[in-house]
């Protein structure tokens with residue numbers, strides 16, 4: 466269950482039933498409007514819904530409830546760091562001058578639709594007891610001399626949760642000591658990875674924003690250090706679009722294979738952030754300072770072919786044969802003498818290790834400041850309130 470969902474659920478207890486903005490709401494004449502009794506019944510019915518209707522619907526319910534009971538939004542807008550209350554306020558405020566009566570009716574209609582759909586069997590709806598545990602977001606397997614670390618949150622485009630950063634660190638540490646010759650990072654579904662899960666920043670710890678930025682910077686530094694120090698051949702099998710940190714760390718891989726459907730996007734300025742994953746050093750080295758600046762400063766998105774032409778990607782494969790061709794090749798490579806591959810990697814990496822660690826430390830420290838900036842907070846709030854997408 467996502468953090469936002471948890472927060473909204475807690476919210477619903479504290480603030481009573483939730484609601485959603487304009488989408489799918491009915492407009493009726495006064496004679497057809499629901500009575501106060503219908504409304505009270507609907508409020509009780511919400512608590513009996515068998516299935517969680519999801520954050521968006523709960524927000525809609527919340528806003529309609531507030532509009533129906535208090536009228537148009539008349540309370541001050543919460544601060545931009547108060548993500549949850551701001552999202553709720555936005556939803557209520559979006560109803561504008563909708564009358565109390567119309568809001569009451571829309572609330573009743575929405576609850577009635579929800580009750581009907583939660584009663585009809587839906588084979589695709591995930592039952593609570595089939596919910597994937599957090600650890601299923603990463604799947605690690607070892608076969609044919611290859612350890613594969615697979616990002617497995619396809620419904621969220623494999624965005625990286627805080628837990629996933631920790632799990633990847635643990636998986637890389639284990640892979641560095643296991644029997645496999647090669648380690649692969651790849652993704653499930655249509656995306657390789659959409660980068661940092663932006664809801665990671667919605668859990669403010671007791672120490673507030675400053676403490677959150679401190680612990681995020683420490684985690685980022687540990688995470689990237691694992692890639693710098695990884696002792697065996699590390700291969701990225703980029704099965705679809707890649708965003709943010711999943712792109713920047715590619716500069717620390719030994720080989721990057723991509724489907725022709727992949728794209729490579731580092732929208733740090735759009736997000737009020739700055740480069741990480743040692744990309745401020747590796748990208749200019751790989752593609753030249755000007756091409757690197759276009760990506761890292763202006764967020765230019767590269768196609769797979771462009772990324773290959775600029776040296777970030779080793780080879781591009783047609784999507785239809787991508788998996789077959791790449792895995793056949795990796796299986797062949799995994800039969801090469803493992804010690805020779807390790808030693809060769811060490812010779813290459815040792816020349817750079819000290820520099821890479823220094824770059825990682827600096828980038829993490831700069832980001833610690835960035836995460837506390839208005840630019841960054843506004844960009845995250847904007848994505849979370851569904852106003853912005855890349």
Ligand SMILES: CCCCCCCCCCC/C=C/C(=O)SCCNC(=O)CCNC(=O)[C@H](O)C(C)(C)COP(=O)(O)OP(=O)(O)OC[C@H]1O[C@@H](n2cnc3c(N)ncnc32)[C@H](O)[C@@H]1OP(=O)(O)O
Pocket residue numbers: 620621622624625627630659660661662663664665666677678680681682684685708709710711732733736738741848853854855
């Ligand atoms: C206190 C400790 C914290 C520790 C944190 C560690 C910190 C290390 C951080 C290092 C710095 C990293 C920087 C980056 O990676 S910057 C890049 C961040 N990524 C983004 O900005 C991408 C945002 N996503 C999008 O723009 C679009 O979703 C995307 C273009 C990727 C896909 O669009 P599409 O229309 O195809 O699909 P949807 O938008 O409908 O996505 C499906 C669902 O997935 C959710 N989603 C996707 N990406 C993210 C994401 N990055 N964070 C959170 N959620 C994401 C999306 O919201 C949809 O969810 P719902 O179905 O529930 O709506």
